[in-house]
Amino acid sequence: MTAALALVQIILPLLPSIESGAVELWNFINTVRGAAQQSAVWTTDMEASYQATLKATTTDPAYQPDAPK
């Protein structure tokens, strides 16, 4: 019983990370699937959209380097 409680205490804090990681992995799989299904060159709108996503990374928290010490 004590071991089970200890295990629950370990697992519960990890759930948010696992959940967000699973979502990111699912997004990546869908991205790869979408790329594999591409059959023609991008339209002008798709090109502009892609460039916008690249520029948006300048404000994405995941793309920000560690704060200097």
Add this chain to the structure above:
Amino acid sequence: MNNDQIKSLVRLLLNTASGAIIAWSASKSQSAKDTGQFLANFINGPDALALGMTAVAWIWGHLAHSNGPETPQPTSAPPPKSTGSGGTLGLWLSLGALAGLMVAGCAGIAPGNDPLVVRVEQTQTTAKGAFDLVLKVDNADRGFYKTNAAGFHGFCEWLRVKVPTSDGGVLPRASAMLWTLDAEKLAYKAGTASSNNLVLVWDMVQTNLTQAQTWLLAVTNSLAK
């Protein structure tokens, strides 16, 4: 040579072959539509084959290692039973994933579209997704990865370094290399850059994409235990 060594060798061959096919694809993209290699046409492109082989090696490797180290058995004990995962099951799952990818996952290139441009755009999409994934995984707990996977965190920090782009802007390196590839692709489409230049930048992005996927494989297989 025991079973583990054989499985490891097969996985190594899968990874090596997928890398070789990517390199071959990069060097032959221009003439692929003329030469029309049977295998490439069969699965709608060498990149798809390489992706499938990498997936097989990835899934198989994960399942094979998920059993943990074998414990030595006393000589009087009966032979250990199979756990049902890893080994054969992993191989079948991997082959299923490969078959699914080949049967349902890929589309052919429509007539009138430059295969080189389409393949580059597929790489742009996949690389953006892969860089997003590694950086978000690292960003979920930077302190943890900095302590327990310094190499992975260091690679992510390298991707985050702000670098100038060809249009005078500044982007994180992960985005800047994709921006460079996009600019080179547009120049190639406009006829102001050669396919050699495009393939050179494409190869650079492919290398970093492979490294990102390798780091993902490493951190998800070694840190969860």
